[in-house]
Amino acid sequence: MNIDDPKLTAYALGELSAEERHAIERELQNNPEARSFVEETAAFAGLLSKEFHEEIPPLELAATQRAEIVNEAVTSRKVLPFPLRRIAWAAGIGAVAAALAIVAALPSAIRSSDRKGLARYEENEKAIVAMTTSDGIPTLAQSKAETANPFAVAADKLAMAPVVPATAAPDKPTYSAGGKDLDVPVSATATQSLLALDSSSASGHSMSKAGNGMLKEVNSYTGETKTTASNTVVAGVPGSMDKIISGDAAAPVPIAKIGTDKLAVLNGRNTYTGGTIITSGSLVITGENANLPGSPNTASGIVTLGGARGTVASSPAPDATPAPPKTLGGSGGLAQADDSTLKLLRRNANNEPSISDGVIIAKNREDTPPGAAQALDQEKTRSRALKAAFPADKWRFREVVFEVHDPDGKPTPGVKVFLMGVERDGIRDLDDDTNSNNKNWNFVTDAKGRFTARFGDFRSYDYEEVTHDPMPGYGGFYMVAEYPGTAGGVSPYLKNVEKTEDQLLSLSGELNEWQKGEFALLNVAKPPVPVVIQLKRGITVTGSVRDLEGRPVANCQIGTMHDLHATSHTGFGGQMLPARTDTDANGNYRIEHVYPNRFDMDASGVWIKTRVRGGPWQEKRIDDLTPGSKEKEIRVDLVVVKKPPYHYFGKVTDAQGQPVPNAEVTLGVSRHWPSRTYGDNHHFENATTDAKGEYELYVESRLVRGFTVEAPGFKRETQWVLDDYSGTPYKPGFYDFQLSK
């Protein structure tokens, strides 16, 4: 066995099935190398696990965030949604009510932080699932009468004798009502809670159950089923059930469908009100009275589809209309069994069908990829929650007045100003038309040189989702003013914050040269009124452009641009105040009114050499410049060429040294070391090997971060320098790669 086999790692991590495990163990006996690999890997995995867990603990949720979640959980559902099957089988629950036991038992099991404890817990649970899903129809023949009956059964209601627990699972007694009503008041002290009914003999009669626990239905059963306590009815293996009456107005009881069987049928007039939970399998509603019970006007009408396999199907009856429950959700789906009409209705307060919000999208089943409906459903739920949490008329704004001054300090009318976000929800895509004209982001100064902007007391992300109107919310911003004859103006850093001190503190990590510690905290201190935006006199950037032979390059486009993110990691989204010109016939250029702060330059062609301020020529692109405080003019001469000059080439072979054609060789090529922007850090060039397995690439920079080589049928190989650029770039030259299968 090759020790570079992922299976060995999986074995060391305990991920293999018993069968695979045994196979590996047999191998290991005769392979000391693999054995020590496994031992080392297991030891290292332990170390890794420890290191990972010791990582600086992240923030916990804020108390308010937790409260919101718990509140949502309590108000959006009335039942304990934890897997109902566990109620029936969990051992040692004792005298407490099953529902209570879940809550009590769970934390001790899952709070266990060590992996072993967790694994035990999971194993236990799997066993529980297995018992539930594999159980068939209990037969009376296998019953043993002597086992203690945990249920107190009213004898007068039970004409037929065998009221006996099944042997296979002593806590799963099977009852046969034998043509009589069956009344099973499950004792409050009963530890077992599942009641299986051989319904062939119970048809036409009623069955009722009090106390906690489940009723399980087998075969068809048309009697009336009454339940009055929680976690109650499981419609079972292919069977049907109707006239389920559960709970009362004061204490509605949910109906649950579990088990992997495909079909359970609710037919007839079911009047239970606690909602329907389908954790797996399908639930079919048939008959003229078919509905999913639950009044749309109360929160109780919830059909929950848990598990991808849970579906609700409409009935084949013509015009069958599953009356809509209040919420039809979960990760299952709503499926229509045949070509009958499926109606989804939403009723308004007057009980008239209406759709006041939300969308119903009808699609042919074939058109809907698996998961699409689910995603749609989750999005809708989220959107509804947002709308409920933030009614559109309740948004709060803060109005801030700005005043633009010319270089002499005079208020200036008619200046175009736009708002640029740099953090969090502040970021806006400048190429997006809705933003380039949006009144919340674009302004012109009035006769007094002023304008008013609004900042919301919300996350723009949420706001936009509800109102479809991009509006600045929490985040960091600048106002950028453009005015002919000046370099333009940039406001102080504007910080619109949700909270106070901690936000203020967290600012320190984010400041760059545009911020310099001056900022207006919009939701905290009162910003100066008005906030002044100072138009500045610019500097001049001038120089010449030549080719490698020293000939002037005419019509070369030269541009400058400022970036509000200049020192942040994001590197884009903050470009502003662009200026652009072409070189003349002598290859010279001059750009005036460049804002006197750090700026970027760009040139058409491949820029390979630079001379700044008349200094020595350097064999690289120097496009990130900062003027001195007194400097009025900066000279930048550059050499551009037409084709990228740096040559990377080599051969890709397999383990036997045979050439690998059609291998893709990818180089990560940066312009800066370390690269300053995301874009620069994610620039790639690639080539494909020819029949001889050879590739070559000419790239514009010698700053190559690394290689990835992949070919069909081979393992992907990668070799990269550190993301923090502490290594050195790969110089031009030949790089050969050997791939393994």
Next chain:
Amino acid sequence: MVRSSAVPSPMSWIEPILERYERPLIQYAASIMGDPETARDVVQDTFLRLAQQGALASERLAPWLFTVCRNRALDIKRKENRVIAMNEEHHEVKSEEPGPAARLEIKEKTHCLNQLLQRLPENQREVLRLRFQCDLSYREISEITQLGEGNVGFLIHTGIKTLRQLWPQPLEVTK
């Protein structure tokens, strides 16, 4: 609101789940977002969705939580178009947590782990984190990341191999 008398209160069903998954989820979201503060919002959203959705079979719970959390984090990250390195200054340190010296040690160690992780491709980093920090199985990781289970195994295998080579101290194996 009417509530069945048999449903015990005041503890909500979601609280044990919060207890168990809150920190791993924040840690995971922070590793995607690079920012613990936003990660916290993402995790709150995740739990709110769980609260609205309700019943989930328990073996589906972890994959569900991590998948929703991951999608939400990636969604926001895409919207924000920004990649930030972990900034440790953002972390709150509570009084019951290790003292300054121990903290420094932890910080250095994890800083080292973090640096080493940086040398791995993103997909390897992510699966290693899910396996060793969030204690999820290959199958669960496969479900969350939409990678095949074999692929997950391969990534973890390769990631561990690389980390072992890079690890500063020699590894002691106790037999």
